[in-house]
Amino acid sequence: MYRYDEFDHDFVRQRVGQYRDQVERRLSGEIAEDAFKPLRLMNGVYLQLHAYMLRVAIPYGTLNGKQMRRLARIARDYDKGYGHFTTRQNIQYNWPKLSDTPDILDELAEVEMHAIQTSGNCIRNVSADHFAGAAADEVADPRPYAEILRQWSSNHPEYSFLPRKFKIAVTGAERDRAAIQVHDIGLHLKRNDAGELGFAVYVGGGQGRTPIIAKKIRDFLPEADLLSYTTAIMRVYNLHGRRDNKYKARIKILVHETGEEEFTRQVEAEWDKLKETVLKLPEDDLAAIAAYFAPPKLQDRPEGWAQIAAGKKADSGFASWVQQNVTPHRHPDYGVVTISLKPIGGIPGDASDAQMEVVADLAEKFGHDEIRVSHEQNLVLPHVALADLENVYRALLNAELATANAGLVTDIIACPGLDYCALANARAIPVAQEISERFGSLERQKDIGELKIKISGCINACGHHHVGHIGILGVEKKGAELYQITLGGSGDEQTSIGQIIGRGFEPEKITDAIETIVETYMGLRSNAEETFLEAYRRVGPAPFKQALYGEASKAA
Amino acid sequence: MSVMMKVLTANRLTDGIAVWLGANGEWLESIDTALIARHAEAADALDEAGKSAFNNNLVVDIDLIDVQEVDGEIYPIRLRERIRASGPTIRTDLGKQAEFRPATAA
Amino acid sequence: MSETRLWKTGGFVADDPWRIVGEEDMPEVIESNARLLVPLARYLELSETERTPENTGVIVAPDDDVSQLEPHLDKLALIAVTFPAFNDGRAYSQASLLRSRLGFGGELRATGDVLIDQVPLMLRCGVDSFVVSNETAIKRLSEGRLPGISAYYQPSATPSRASGSYAWRHVDRPSA
Numbered sequence: 001m002y003r004y005d006e007f008d009h010d011f012v013r014q015r016v017g018q019y020r021d022q023v024e025r026r027l028s029g030e031i032a033e034d035a036f037k038p039l040r041l042m043n044g045v046y047l048q049l050h051a052y053m054l055r056v057a058i059p060y061g062t063l064n065g066k067q068m069r070r071l072a073r074i075a076r077d078y079d080k081g082y083g084h085f086t087t088r089q090n091i092q093y094n095w096p097k098l099s100d101t102p103d104i105l106d107e108l109a110e111v112e113m114h115a116i117q118t119s120g121n122c123i124r125n126v127s128a129d130h131f132a133g134a135a136a137d138e139v140a141d142p143r144p145y146a147e148i149l150r151q152w153s154s155n156h157p158e159y160s161f162l163p164r165k166f167k168i169a170v171t172g173a174e175r176d177r178a179a180i181q182v183h184d185i186g187l188h189l190k191r192n193d194a195g196e197l198g199f200a201v202y203v204g205g206g207q208g209r210t211p212i213i214a215k216k217i218r219d220f221l222p223e224a225d226l227l228s229y230t231t232a233i234m235r236v237y238n239l240h241g242r243r244d245n246k247y248k249a250r251i252k253i254l255v256h257e258t259g260e261e262e263f264t265r266q267v268e269a270e271w272d273k274l275k276e277t278v279l280k281l282p283e284d285d286l287a288a289i290a291a292y293f294a295p296p297k298l299q300d301r302p303e304g305w306a307q308i309a310a311g312k313k314a315d316s317g318f319a320s321w322v323q324q325n326v327t328p329h330r331h332p333d334y335g336v337v338t339i340s341l342k343p344i345g346g347i348p349g350d351a352s353d354a355q356m357e358v359v360a361d362l363a364e365k366f367g368h369d370e371i372r373v374s375h376e377q378n379l380v381l382p383h384v385a386l387a388d389l390e391n392v393y394r395a396l397l398n399a400e401l402a403t404a405n406a407g408l409v410t411d412i413i414a415c416p417g418l419d420y421c422a423l424a425n426a427r428a429i430p431v432a433q434e435i436s437e438r439f440g441s442l443e444r445q446k447d448i449g450e451l452k453i454k455i456s457g458c459i460n461a462c463g464h465h466h467v468g469h470i471g472i473l474g475v476e477k478k479g480a481e482l483y484q485i486t487l488g489g490s491g492d493e494q495t496s497i498g499q500i501i502g503r504g505f506e507p508e509k510i511t512d513a514i515e516t517i518v519e520t521y522m523g524l525r526s527n528a529e530e531t532f533l534e535a536y537r538r539v540g541p542a543p544f545k546q547a548l549y550g551e552a553s554k555a556a
Numbered sequence: 557m558s559v560m561m562k563v564l565t566a567n568r569l570t571d572g573i574a575v576w577l578g579a580n581g582e583w584l585e586s587i588d589t590a591l592i593a594r595h596a597e598a599a600d601a602l603d604e605a606g607k608s609a610f611n612n613n614l615v616v617d618i619d620l621i622d623v624q625e626v627d628g629e630i631y632p633i634r635l636r637e638r639i640r641a642s643g644p645t646i647r648t649d650l651g652k653q654a655e656f657r658p659a660t661a662a
Numbered sequence: 663m664s665e666t667r668l669w670k671t672g673g674f675v676a677d678d679p680w681r682i683v684g685e686e687d688m689p690e691v692i693e694s695n696a697r698l699l700v701p702l703a704r705y706l707e708l709s710e711t712e713r714t715p716e717n718t719g720v721i722v723a724p725d726d727d728v729s730q731l732e733p734h735l736d737k738l739a740l741i742a743v744t745f746p747a748f749n750d751g752r753a754y755s756q757a758s759l760l761r762s763r764l765g766f767g768g769e770l771r772a773t774g775d776v777l778i779d780q781v782p783l784m785l786r787c788g789v790d791s792f793v794v795s796n797e798t799a800i801k802r803l804s805e806g807r808l809p810g811i812s813a814y815y816q817p818s819a820t821p822s823r824a825s826g827s828y829a830w831r832h833v834d835r836p837s838a
Contacts (some may be wrong), residue, residue, distance in 0.1 A: 007827055019808050022779065027570065029613040031798055032729040038749065038778060048618055049640045050651055052572035080650055095650075097571035122750065151815040152830050157786035158758050158818070161751025199650055227830060238755045251600060273763065278817045278829060285828045419644040422617075429646045479634065 001062050001369060002292045004112040012109045015116055015155065020102035027099060035340045037343060042160070044118030045101055050424050053102055054093045055118040056108060060128035060146040060170070061089030061373040062358065063113075065360040068371055070111045072356035078104050083356070085341060085349040087413060088128050088167070088463055089373040090118060094420055116154055119161045123153035123234075129171045130374035133295055134336050134382035136328045140197055141362075142172035142189045144290040145226055148281070153226050159234050163241035164249035166234075166317035167206075170199075173228070179308055181205045181214045184251045184469055185233060188415040190220075195452055197223045203233060204255030206463035211497045212252040223286060225271075228279040232271035236263070247447060276441050291324035296368035301333040302384025311390045311426075317395050320442055321404040324387065333386055337367075338406040339379040339396060344440040345433050348414045349377035358399040366392050375414055375464075378406065408445040409453060410436040413464055417457030424457035426474025426481035427507075431455055434511045439518075448518060451532045454489075469533045471498040472510065472518060479490045483510040487517070487544060488536045501541055502549050520547040558639050563590040563630060564602040564629050565640065566615035573654070574640045575615060577605055583615060586656045587641040592623065663730045666795040666829030671785070673826060681775075682721055699742050702726045705734070715739040721773070724752040728759050743789070744825050745774035751771045761788030761819035777801045782810030 004012070006125075019039075025216030028035040040046075044055035056071070071091055075083045078100050079093040086092055096104060108114055117124055126146040133141040149168055150214055153159070159166075171178040178184025186202035199221045205214025221229050231377040233251075240258070242248045256261045266401055312319035326335040339359060341349050351359075359379055363371045364517075366388040372380035396402040405411045412435060415421065417428030432455055439445055456474075465471030471486035482504040489498030505513045525535045536544075564577040565587070575583040576590035579606015584590060593599040599620060606618035622633040632638045666775070668678045683698040702835065705713070711793035722728055727753035731738070741760060760766040771791040772784050778799040781792060794800055802808070802812040814821050814832040821832035 005827075007813055007824065007831060011811060014811040014813065018811060021809055025798070026613075029729070032613070033610070033616050035777070035798075047567055047572055048573055049566070049636070050572075050643060086719075099570050121751075126741055148830070151828075154809060154815045156816055157783040158754045159751070161749050161754065161780075235755050235758075239752055243750060243752075263809075280821070280829075282829050285830075288828070395837075418639060419646050424636075427645065433646065476635075481635065 001064060002059075002143075002289070003413075003527035004336060008112070008151075011154065012112075012114050012116075014112065015043075016102060016105045016109055019105060021100060023102050028420050030481070031150045032453060035100060038120065040098075041099075042117065042122065043101070043105070043121040045096075045098065046119060046422070048094070048416075048420050049418075050420065051095045052098050052101070052366060053420070054104060054110075054115060055086070056091050056093070056094045056113060056115050057118050057125045058089050058091060058113075058373050059150050060126055060143050061130050061375070062128075062143060063371050063373070064369045065364040067113055068356050068360040068363065070113070072353040072360070074104055075353040075356065078360075082348075082350055082352045084416065085373050085377050085379070087375045087377060087411050087415070087462060088124055088125055089130070089375055092372070092416075094116055094416075097220075111138045114515050119165075120160075122160050123149075123156065123166045125167065126150050127178055127183075127375060129173060129326065130372040130376075131382065132172060132338055133293060134313075134329050134334075135173055135175075135177075136330045137175050138173045138330070139190055140294075140303070141177075141290070142170040142187070143293050143487050144286070145187065145189065145199075145223070147224060147289055147292070149287075150232065152230075154186060159238060159332075162234075162238055164245050164246065164251075166232075166251065174493060176491075176493040176495075177374075179464070179467060181493075181495035182207055182211070182464075182491055183214065185230065186214050187226075188256070189223075189391045189408070192220050199226070201233075202227065203267075204252040204260075205495075206250050206252045207464060207466045207482065208250065209459045210250075211392065211466040212256065213497065214252075215255060215260045216259065216534045217267065218479070224281045224283070225275055226281060228274040229271050230279065231279055232267050232274055235270055236266045240266075256314065289353055296370070298331045298334055298368075298385075301385040301387045303388070303414070303516075308386050308389055317397075317402075317404070318390060320446075321393055321402055324408065324446075325403040325406045326384075329383065332382075335361060335384055335386055335389060337381040337389070337392060338382045339381065339401050340403040340405055340411065341378050341401075342405055342436065343400055343403050344405075344409050345437045346538075347429050348412055348432050351379075355401055357406050358401065360394060362392055362395055371422050376410070387546050400429070404430070405445060405503075407450050407452070409439045409448050409451040410445060412436060412453045412455060413468070414455040415438070415457050415463035417455075417463075421457060421459060424474070425459075425476040426457050426483065428455040428457040428463055428466075428472075428474055431472060431474070431483065431507070431510055435514055438511050438515060445529075448522065448532055449528070452490075453514070453516070464491060466497050467495065468498060469531075469536070470514060472514075475504065477504070481507050483507070485510075485513060485517070485548075487541060499541060500547055505522065516547050517544055520544050561625065562593045562599045562602065562620050563587065563623050563632075564593075564618065564620055565590075566606060566618040567618055567639070569613055569649065576604060576641075577609075581605070583609070586652055587632070588656065590630060592625075592630065593620075607620050665800070666793060669794050669800075670790060670793045674804065675791075680719060680742075682815055684756075693776075699740065702728075706730060713737050715768075721804075722753070722756055724750055726756070727763065728756045731766075732758070732764050735760075735768075736762060738766070738768050739766065739768045740771060741766060742771040742773050742793075745776060745780075747770060748775045748777050748780055754783065757784065757787040757789050758819060762817075765820075779809055782808060785810070786814065786818040792829060 046053045169183040170187040182205040190202040201218040202214035206533040261430040273390040367381035412432040414428040418424040455472040456463035467489040484504040486498030578584040642653040679697045721742040824831040
């Protein structure tokens with residue numbers, strides 16, 4: 001993985017110093033809240049319901065054991081002993097003191113981490129496939145490009161005050177695990193016919209109030225042109241994106257209002273003037289960054305095959321966990337381990353300091369010192385020998401981290417919602433917990449198969465409800481919580497936006513409604529292999545409407 | 557029809573902790589002893605006190621919120637404010653509910 | 663509102679002859695000898711003789727297209743860009759285009775909501791004079807406390823490539 005050099009260390013130290021000065025100005029009363037707020041946001045500090053919140057960047061979701069250990073220590077020393085992993089592959093602390101935040105940033109800087117641009121109208125943490133560098137279906141590792149984008153976008157003088165926030169995602173496989181089509185820029189790394197690496201460029205996707213699927217504005221951009229082309233897009237957006245209405249300020253609205261063709265023309269015209277400038281990436285630099293992400297040297301461990309076969313026979317819990325949470329690695333003797341942060345009835349994405357330390361230990365001992373955070377709010381050990389799986393499983397089991405539900409109905413994404421968030425209209429986590437309890441039986445979950453439920457507590461859609469196979473949006477109606485259901489959304493290579501199925505449900509009725517939808521699917525699927533999404537795409541909303549609302553739905 | 561009552565809430569600048577204005581002019585960490593405005597003039601006075609505390613950089617995000625009295629306790633009308641006054645509903649071991657009312661957390 | 667002062671990298675400048683033309687005193691005033699900043703659209707309507715560098719500069723609004731100034735840049739001593747609010751970042755792109763794309767060599771001035779934490783970013787986009795009225799900004803600038811970062815991950819109008827590092831990395835001064 002990437003390691004800071006002196007330049008990076010110097011930059012982050014200076015940035016922390018800058019922020020420390022800003023906090024001191026605020027605490028001394030030299031600057032007022034309206035002037036300070038944008039400054040603290042640029043460093044990931046929000047004010048939420050109960051306290052401040054600090055969002056720490058985990059670039060493209062990759063970190064090592066030492067960094068995870070430091071995140072645990074910060075949770076213990078400066079917070080209340082836990083952290084929340086987010087859908088942007090970051091971690092949030094819910095109770096830091098403003099006066100402590102500069103010290104926390106110093107602690108992070110020591111382990112090559114920061115909170116730069118985790119909020120504000122700037123280029124946010126670049127996200128990537130959480131299986132990058134390990135997945136069997138990958139063309140090339142997208143993280144070197146994400147790292148180059150991270151560097152290039154850090155404290156960018158021209159793009160720090162954009163019309164609105166800006167999110168970039170990169171994937172290197174046909175199977176899109178980074179939801180690139182619902183990002184401001186989505187980059188799909190691939191090879192052309194000549195075998196050269198480059199990107200299909202998607203622009204103008206996003207969720208929020210107006211969910212829009214990105215448009216592919218270029219089928220193949222040579223890798224050397226990554227920064228010049230991105231700069232061209234950013235410049236067109238910065239100059240022409242709407243600033244009169246924050247709900248229309250994202251690039252998706254600009255692309256929509258300008259028209260895909262005209263927008264593309266403007267970008268290409270700007271790029272034409274940029275592509276032969278210093279922004280063109282030299283081969284040496286690309287190679288040097290890529291070298292940081294060289295795959296670990298994995299020794300053949302063929303003995304693992306027999307071991308896990310025996311282990312599975314002896315322990316059905318282990319067998320289920322391997323089946324559900326271990327994904328094929330490109331090396332046949334290894335697996336990619338998903339550590340579920342979705343215990344049955346638990347809080348999606350939360351991990352205690354002790355749990356983080358267990359994961360750090362396991363990464364160091366069995367995982368070539370690599371950990372990933374997935375946008376599905378789980379953790380990943382990308383390189384674990386099959387021969388070590390049982391040891392890893394036992395340790396995770398002890399730490400209550402071995403829930404065998406990756407990709408199943410209880411692997412629910414939920415934003416913090418009204419339990420923490422100042423923007424939320426309704427709670428999201430209790431809904432996730434109740435659904436998780438209802439479907440807690442692993443046998444039932446496996447019978448249901450792949451089903452992604454995603455819950456947001458407001459229209460900003462941090463819980464990605466628009467791309468949930470079942471999406472749940474919490475709203476406030478007449479002073480009470482109400483939950484709207486969308487069906488048929490998906491954030492993969494066949495991205496679709498879920499459709500609202502009908503009127504919303506009260507908190508005490510939402511779990512029943514979800515169960516009705518699931519049972520309806522079970523009753524109509526053509527066979528056990530047909531997933532919920534496939535079935536929905538085949539039959540449409542009608543049977544689900546009928547099941548939820550009965551005759552009343554026909555009148556509406 | 558009960559009289560609309562209001563209390564003044566904010567978050568403390570230095571640590572962000574939710575606070576309510578008390579009768580003695582202090583910002584309190586619990587809503588239980590917050591000063592209740594029972595008529596418009598009192599609410600205006602709270603509002604003024606809030607602006608002044610904001611301008612003096614003591615608190616941020618000041619808000620005059622609607623409350624009722626239920627069994628002698630202050631009960632905010634909006635769920636959002638009830639959650640601020642007690643803590644996350646999903647972690648009853650944290651926040652005000654744990655610090656001030658451990659026995660009645662539920 | 664506090665006083666308004668003009669700052670350049672060398673310090674505050676006392677006698678600044680330029681002023682922004684008011685809509686009402688166009689076009690008569692342009693013929694007077696005052697040094698005036700004229701809105702871009704009006705500037706383009708002026709005759710060649712009226713476009714004297716010593717008397718006429720341009721003030722660019724955030725939605726103006728600065729490339730329209732390309733034929734006139736050698737006749738311009740001063741271009742002002744505007745930040746209507748600190749979070750309106752269009753002028754960063756305009757300044758970058760004027761300096762890096764169009765090669766404008768005259769004075770590039772920031773007007774509007776010029777705050778201390780944004781001045782370093784404006785400098786990097788090629789702005790070299792600042793109309794400042796924010797109290798904290800004036801205080802900090804007079805104390806020489808500019809809160810910038812001297813390591814840059816991207817090329818911009820002023821810095822040079824950092825030696826021995828990746829192509830996109832830059833520093834303030836050319837390395838020896």
